[in-house]
Amino acid sequence: MDLEGVKFAVNPFDAIALEEALRIKEKLGEVEVVVATIGTEETVEQLRVGLAMGADRALLIRCADTLDSLAIAKVLAAVYQRERPGLVLMGKQAIDDDSNQAGQMLAALLNIGQATFVSKLELLENQQRARCQRETDGGLETVTVNLPAIITSDLRLNEPRYVSLPGIMKAKKKPLEEIGLAALGVAVAARTRYLKFECPPPRKAGVRVKTVDELLLKLKQEAKVV
Numbered sequence: 001m002d003l004e005g006v007k008f009a010v011n012p013f014d015a016i017a018l019e020e021a022l023r024i025k026e027k028l029g030e031v032e033v034v035v036a037t038i039g040t041e042e043t044v045e046q047l048r049v050g051l052a053m054g055a056d057r058a059l060l061i062r063c064a065d066t067l068d069s070l071a072i073a074k075v076l077a078a079v080y081q082r083e084r085p086g087l088v089l090m091g092k093q094a095i096d097d098d099s100n101q102a103g104q105m106l107a108a109l110l111n112i113g114q115a116t117f118v119s120k121l122e123l124l125e126n127q128q129r130a131r132c133q134r135e136t137d138g139g140l141e142t143v144t145v146n147l148p149a150i151i152t153s154d155l156r157l158n159e160p161r162y163v164s165l166p167g168i169m170k171a172k173k174k175p176l177e178e179i180g181l182a183a184l185g186v187a188v189a190a191r192t193r194y195l196k197f198e199c200p201p202p203r204k205a206g207v208r209v210k211t212v213d214e215l216l217l218k219l220k221q222e223a224k225v226v
Contacts, residue, residue: 010046012160013091015053017153019160020121021089022054028127032056034083038063038075044176051171052163058176059083061184071188073105078184080110085148086127092117092152103152113145119156123147 018035025031035050036059037043047058061075080088093100107114119140120133127147134141135154145151181187209215219226 008042008046010049011091011095013093013095013153013155015091015160016155016157017089017091017151018050018053018055019158020153021087022161023158024087024123025054028123034059034085036061036076036079038067038072040064047176048168048171049163051174051176052167053161054167055174057174060176060178062178062180066190066193067188068190068192069099069101070105071190072102073109074186074188075181075184076102076106077109078186079179080106082184087130087147088150090150090152092154103150107150110150113147113149114151115143115145115149116152117154118151119154121151121157 018033021031021033025033033055034057035047035055037047038061040062044060047060051058059079061079063075067075076088088106090103090106092103094102103116104114115130115132115134117135118132119135122131123129124131124144129144129146130149130151131142131144132151134143135156207218209218216226
């Protein structure tokens with residue numbers, strides 16, 4: 001893929017997760033919000049966006065290699081052990097590979113609870129538990145998990161705030177720490193790799209029908225779905 005001139009942006013699911021963290025901070029008061037990503041110098045701009053939104057500090061885990069979901073989860077597990085957060089909020093999936101695995105794998109590696117596809121979040125019992133409403137194919141499901149836990153955000157959890165000019169100015173003074181994989185004590189490598197990318201085949205043009213009977217006939221004889 002030719003990425004010349006492409007401007008990268010924060011994954012919208014991650015922006016929603018950060019927005020939820022900021023709302024928790026605004027409600028509870030003394031809460032530190034830390035944003036983290038794995039990548040190279042190119043990802044600093046996205047971390048600055050998180051700081052401009054309201055995060056207190058940022059972590060850049062330096063890694064130039066392309067990592068799969070398991071490798072990402074292992075790196076994040078090491079970050080978790082370093083930071084010991086009371087709650088991990090992350091997007092339910094990346095929008096480039098759509099794997100939807102890193103959050104679940106991270107919870108498994110840490111042996112802590114998880115709630116995925118969360119569209120509503122409520123902290124209970126002095127922030128010891130979280131009630132989560134999940135969006136599933138069968139409808140809405142409500143689960144309660146003990147904290148700390150991994151919670152991944154769905155689109156309807158909230159609407160992220162816009163980055164303001166004062167926020168951008170404040171972000172320049174907030175700490176952004178760079179950490180190497182060796183400093184975290186992890187050595188990871190992707191176990192899967194992409195072989196190729198290709199566009200889907202072009203769809204055939206639609207056909208207009210004049211009557212319901214004609215539609216049913218085409219569905220039966222041509223589409224063979226009835």
